[in-house]
Amino acid sequence: MTPPESRPAHVYVGAEADGPSTDTSKISLSGWRRVTIGEIAVVGSGSTPDRTKDEFWNGDIPWITTGEINYGVVEDSEEKVTHKAIEYGLRLFPAGSILMAMYGQGATRGRIAELGIQAAINQNSCAIICNSEVVSKYIYYFLENNYNFIRGLSNGGGQHNLNNGIVRELEILLPPLPEQRKIAAILSTWDDSLSTLTRLIAAKRQQKRALAEQLLTGQRRLNGFEGEWETLRFGDVFIRITRRNIEGNEHALTISGTxxxxxxxxxxNKRVAASDLSGYYLIRRGEFAYNKSYSAGYDFGAIKRLNLYSSGVVSTLYICFALNRADADSNFYEQFFEANLLNEGISGIAQEGARNHGLLNVSVKDFFELDLPFPPPPEQRAIAAVLSTLDDEISALDRLQASVQEQKRGLMDALLTGRVRVNVEDA
Known part of the structure; x- marks a missing residue:
């Protein structure tokens, strides 16, 4: 739902948030009541101690920023403040407080987290400290379920920000305490499952990274393979692609690290390429591209193979290339580039652009002189198969996690609007 331009003093966000909508007027909500956040909690803001005063910083008290408010439980912070900062007025919030990011034009604004420790926060976030008549975790899930709606309540102007007043005025559906506990417990089990999947995915990715580096560099050999690998010039394995877009292809591509x-x-969500794409390079499925001009630190060394489409066009800033040997395995070299194993060589030939301040440029000639390992073709294929199997396992876990997340969203909407009621006899 799009929030009205002028909203009432109290804003009910219950069933009107993005997602499955529910007409609560047709639901029996015996014992439930509508309350504002301000009626059941204290809402407080943080601040940033004077950074010119060393005695306020590098202490042992966590100081949370909006970037660290990203759901789940916050147990630590990147920056710490001192007890002197607290003495001079920096507020400490208790464990169990719900944090909300107030500022941010991306996804940050409106995100929440539970404070698992006593900590201070910056001025771009707020802390919601619930009283004894509510279950803090229930309020947490209610706010999570209404993330998109709450973001839409931001003040206008140059920046769209939330503030403590907006948060206090949020009106929610509050069931009796036992039902709050039961709903929170049910949704917590889903979060536990999601956390387990997150750990599994991280472990599997780490396993793949470690194995890829070993296999793709010859540090570890698969059973049945031995002997020295060749080292070839990049230009011995690949040929540059400079075909122009004479066929009028409108599929403008960009490189994403992910x-x-x-x-x-x-x-x-828009095309940023030039209106005339005739001068762009046309590449076809299975060919590779590398953006030879890049801002330092942004997708450094990212080389990608075109897998998603049959063809597309890229800026002439890109170096495009295709395999030039029939015995070279494309999947092996895709894994090699994905492991960023060409980065060291690229960094050695990168030069600061004379006309593009802040950009680094890679000479095409130097690029095609880089060294590449060339294992025997059967070993290339075997290595690629092992690593592709791990990729498939990671993708399966990613899909499972997305499915569980979607089911949790549907369950939140059902439970937090009273559309589905829980049995509280054992709560």
């Missing part, structure tokens, strides 16, 4: 070569409209 998604690979992807349509700009899917990645940016």
């Amino acid at each position: 998604h690979g070569l992807i349509d700009q409209r899917e990645f940016f």
